[in-house]
């Protein structure tokens with residue numbers, strides 16, 4: 449089997465047995481990126497020289513007797529994570545010239561674990577989008593069909609792993625941006641509990657919703673990667689000081705007696721082919737010993753309108769720091785300070801970001817705060833409460849990740865509301881701060897689809913265990929996009 453088709457554990461074993469070095473492995477992935485990224489546009493920046501240097505360090509660490517599941521394993525970071533000395537663009541013209549002077553905690557932890565950064569992944573501008581079409585660097589193409597989107601906002605991270613340009617990648621999920629592109633690209637993606645992974649050095653979109661996570665081909669690989677980035681960080685005030693379990697150690701546990709609830713509001717009105725895939729996944733879980741039932745969360749259908757008040761409100765505040773003065777894009781020849789602000793922001797931000805800033809500013813304005821922002825916060829509490837009640841009855845919730853498979857590039861970009869509805873199944877977990885995972889569960893029209901599991905706070909181990917057992921019983925996650933095997 450070719451190296452890029454191996455799991456992280458297999459690659460670590462091969463490195464340990466000296467079947468190849470990290471430098472050779474890194475070179476292999478860099479060659480794949482060189483050959484395939486032109487058609488995919490999954491990476492904004494390729495850090496080849498630096499990757500080979502990091503790989504050489506990993507080889508020396510291993511030669512000195514150090515072990516570690518990620519020592520010498522290549523990865524790609526979403527370009528929302530600050531990387532010391534390497535451009536961090538956040539998919540925006542605004543930060544096209546921005547080189548961070550420090551590493552995000554996620555980046556620093558993976559570096560400490562010996563993982564090798566191949567480059568920075570394309571993404572929707574400031575993580576706002578569901579298709580990776582709002583990027584200043586152009587759309588990412590889905591390896592399953594180059595005319596289709598890979599999902600977003602972490603579209604480059606997802607397409608890169610699906611095309612086997614790296615064994616794993618990082619992403620962020622504010623309303624679905626890990627799970628939705630994982631589903632549309634045929635890979636596994638986990639969004640942890642809010643506070644599980646540090647947001648330090650991760651460029652903020654909507655701070656009360658943003659959470660970092662990982663993409664990999666399997667839950668077993670995702671468990672290794674998540675284990676390296678999870679954990680308390682005093683530099684993030686919302687980071688939670690809860691010990692990180694050994695996710696890899698609990699992967700194999702039996703599912704006998706696990707109570708899984710099908711979300712009634714998710715399963716109603718589901719497109720029949722999508723519904724059949726979720727029903728088939730439920731059959732697999734039952735055959736593994738899980739007990740299934742249906743659970744209702746009546747306020748869940750309000751999650752999209754709630755999110756599109758809360759997220760823009762927070763983004764309008766977070767993005768006010770990009771003013772053309774301190775860092776990032778500055779317009780040429782400003783007349784005065786006001787002109788500098790207006791043109792730097794006007795020219796530096798794309799249309800979707802401007803739409804969100806305007807919506808957010810409006811819902812926070814004195815006359816509308818109570819009617820929109822405060823109301824949305826109340827509905828958010830209602831939704832979180834219904835999830836809490838559901839987890840009194842069941843251990844995990846299940847449903848689809850997306851309403852449809854990957855859609856055509858250009859098909860929805862001019863219709864924001866249709867675009868926003870892509871996240872109908874993923875946003876609830878963000879509003880409630882819950883961990884959730886998407887795994888491949890079959891195909892519709894030849895394109896991959898995902899099944900989503902949502903758990904109570906800090907149940908990442910249980911989610912990974914459930915998906916791992918599912919992946920031992922099925923082979924959807926092993927299918928490669930044609931031409932990328």
Ligand code: GLN
Pocket residue numbers: 575576577578600601620621622623624625626653759871
């Ligand atoms: N698609 C959603 C949005 O556009 C979610 C994005 C995200 O999770 N970063 O806001």
